[in-house]
Amino acid sequence: MKKIIMHIDVNNAFLSWSAIDLLNKGSKYDIRNSYAVIGGDESKRSGIVLAKSIPCKKLGIKTAETLYSARKKCPALRVFPPNFSFYKEMSNRMFSLLSKYSPDIEVASIDECYLDYGKVENLYGDPYIFAKKIQTQIFEELGFTVNIGIANNKLCAKMASDFSKPYKIHTLYEEEVEEKMYPLPIEDLYGCGKKTSEKLKKFGIMTIGDLAHFDVERLKPTFKNMATSLVESARGINHDSVCSATWIPKGIGNEITLSKDVQSKKEILLYLQQITENVALRLRKQKKYAYTVCVTLKTKDFKRKSHQKKLMNATDATEELYNAVKEVFLEMHVDEDIRLIGVRFDHLTDYRTVQGTLFDTFEQVDDHSKLDEAVDAMKRKYGTKVIKKASSVNQVAFKNLKD
Numbered sequence: 001m002k003k004i005i006m007h008i009d010v011n012n013a014f015l016s017w018s019a020i021d022l023l024n025k026g027s028k029y030d031i032r033n034s035y036a037v038i039g040g041d042e043s044k045r046s047g048i049v050l051a052k053s054i055p056c057k058k059l060g061i062k063t064a065e066t067l068y069s070a071r072k073k074c075p076a077l078r079v080f081p082p083n084f085s086f087y088k089e090m091s092n093r094m095f096s097l098l099s100k101y102s103p104d105i106e107v108a109s110i111d112e113c114y115l116d117y118g119k120v121e122n123l124y125g126d127p128y129i130f131a132k133k134i135q136t137q138i139f140e141e142l143g144f145t146v147n148i149g150i151a152n153n154k155l156c157a158k159m160a161s162d163f164s165k166p167y168k169i170h171t172l173y174e175e176e177v178e179e180k181m182y183p184l185p186i187e188d189l190y191g192c193g194k195k196t197s198e199k200l201k202k203f204g205i206m207t208i209g210d211l212a213h214f215d216v217e218r219l220k221p222t223f224k225n226m227a228t229s230l231v232e233s234a235r236g237i238n239h240d241s242v243c244s245a246t247w248i249p250k251g252i253g254n255e256i257t258l259s260k261d262v263q264s265k266k267e268i269l270l271y272l273q274q275i276t277e278n279v280a281l282r283l284r285k286q287k288k289y290a291y292t293v294c295v296t297l298k299t300k301d302f303k304r305k306s307h308q309k310k311l312m313n314a315t316d317a318t319e320e321l322y323n324a325v326k327e328v329f330l331e332m333h334v335d336e337d338i339r340l341i342g343v344r345f346d347h348l349t350d351y352r353t354v355q356g357t358l359f360d361t362f363e364q365v366d367d368h369s370k371l372d373e374a375v376d377a378m379k380r381k382y383g384t385k386v387i388k389k390a391s392s393v394n395q396v397a398f399k400n401l402k403d
Helices: 013-024 054-058 067-073 084-099 127-142 154-161 174-180 194-201 208-212 216-223 226-234 265-285 318-331 362-382 395-399
Strands: 005-010 036-039 049-052 078-080 105-109 112-116 146-151 169-172 252-262 289-299 304-315 338-349
Touching: 005 013, 005 084, 005 127, 005 154, 013 036, 013 049, 013 084, 036 067, 049 067, 084 105, 084 112, 084 127, 105 304, 112 154, 127 146, 127 169, 146 154, 154 169, 154 174, 169 174, 194 216, 194 226, 208 226, 216 226, 252 265, 252 289, 265 289, 265 318, 265 338, 289 318, 304 318, 304 338
Parallel strands: 036 078, 146 169
Antiparallel strands: 005 112, 005 146, 036 049, 105 112, 252 338, 289 304, 289 338
16 A cells, blocks of 8 residues: 655744634734734844744845834734644644544644644545545534645655645655656755755755756765765655654643753753653653653754654653653754753553563563652652752763863
8 A cells, every 4th residue: 555645734823823812802803814923022032033924024024023113114013922722722722633534643733733644544545635624524524724745755745835835735646746746946855954955066966856866975974863864865765654643732842942052962861851750750740651752843943843753652751752852853964053852752551561571571671660750759849959860960071071
C-alpha cells in the first residue's frame, strides 16, 4: 500500500481564531479584513507582532517585529491580545472533526497536523476530493480556512501545504517533486533554516534542485551527519511515519519562553534537561507513565517546530525520558535562534512496561525508580532547585564548550 499523507495547516491561525472569538462576542466587523495584529505586552519581551492580517502584510508588517515599528508602518493599526484558551478550544475542535475520519493523526502544533490517508483511502476515495471535503467542512462548521498538502510522505505533504495560501490544496507526489520542488529557492526546503541555507549557498546551491543533485560527500565536512538528510530531503525522500498520539490533551508538559534567543545546542539541551526533570516529577506525582515524548521549539520569527518519538516502554524515569528528548531534539537539526522550548509526555498509562533487552533488567529499572523517588522527596522538602543532575550543575563551563 502506497503512503498518502495529508498536512492540514490553519491559515493565519491566531488572527483567524481571534476574529472568530470577537465575532462570537458581538463584534461588527471581521479583523481579518482590517489593519489588525495580534500582539503581546509591549512592556515585556512579548510586545511584538504574533500574527497579522493580509492588509497589514501588504504594508510590510512582519511577524516578530515590535508593535512600535508596526505602528510606524500603519498609524491606524489595531492591536488585539492573544487568547490562548480560545485558540486551544478551536484547535481541539478541528482535531476532533478530523478524528472522525481517521485515528491516524499526528498533531504537529496547535494549528497543524498530519493525517495518514493511505489507511482510509478505500473508505473515502480520491485524496483530493476528500481534502476538499474536509477543507469545506472546517470552514463551514468552524469558520476558518486551512491549507492542505497531499503527498507520499510527511516532508512533501508539509512542503505542499506551504506552496500558496490561503484556502488551497496542493499535491506533491513522488513523480511531482522534480517539477514542483526542485525550482524552489533552497531556503524554502522544510527543515533548512536560514544559517544552513547561507552555508549551502557558499557551495553554489541556490535551489532545492541544486542540492538534490549535489555530491553529498562534499557536504559532509561542513554538515557532518546532517549532510545525507539534507540531500535526501531535497530529493523528496522522507521515511517518518505518522505518529498518531491522541489529539486529546491528556499529556503532561511545559514550555518556557527564554529571556534571550538561544542557538547553542548545548545550551538548548540544558534547558531541555531541566524541563524534562520538572515534567517527569509531575508525571510521577500523577502516578503515570509515558509512551511518547515530544519536543517543541519556537524560533525567533515564531515558526513553531515539533517532533516526537514513541518509546518501546512506558516510563516515568527521568533519565530514560531525557535520553529520548535529547534524541528527538538532535533529529530536528535546529540551526536557528530559539525563543521558546517545550517538552511534553503523551500516551500516558497507569502501568510501567518493561520489554527486556540485553542491557536493561527489572533491577536496573527499579534502581532508576528509587533514585527518582529520592530526588523527588528532596525537591518536595527543599524545593525544585535543591538538586540537579551532575550535567546541569556546571552550566557555565558547559556553555563555554563549542557546539
